[in-house]
Amino acid sequence: MKAEQVKGALEKAAGKTQDFLGELTGDERLQMEGKARQSAGELQQRYGDVLDTCATYLQRRPRATLFTLAGLTFAVAWLIKRRR
Template structure:
């Protein structure tokens, strides 16, 4: 598990605890903040998953990665040149 994934899981747990605390005390704001923290933690965990997948793909297929990056560079360069002209 990468650091972004761990941070996401921890944020989800903290958000859940905050949500439960808000529910117990009847504080809707605390509850909503907890739910928001849970959602942010889930996004962060998924971002970590994506980083992990990209790293794995890059290691397994370095030539494909270089070709994709070259294609993107050419496309962006063409679009910028077209915009100026």
């Protein structure tokens, strides 16, 4: 697990705890904050997954990555030139 994935998992766990405490005490605001924290943790964890996938692809297929980036650069340059 990468750092972003670990941070996301910890944030999700903290959000679940906060949600549970809010439910236990009847504090709706605490519950909502816990749910928001869980969502933020999930998003951060998925971001870590994407970073991990990209790093793995880059290591396994460096030429394909280079050609893809070159093609994207060419397409953006063409679009910018066409706008003028």
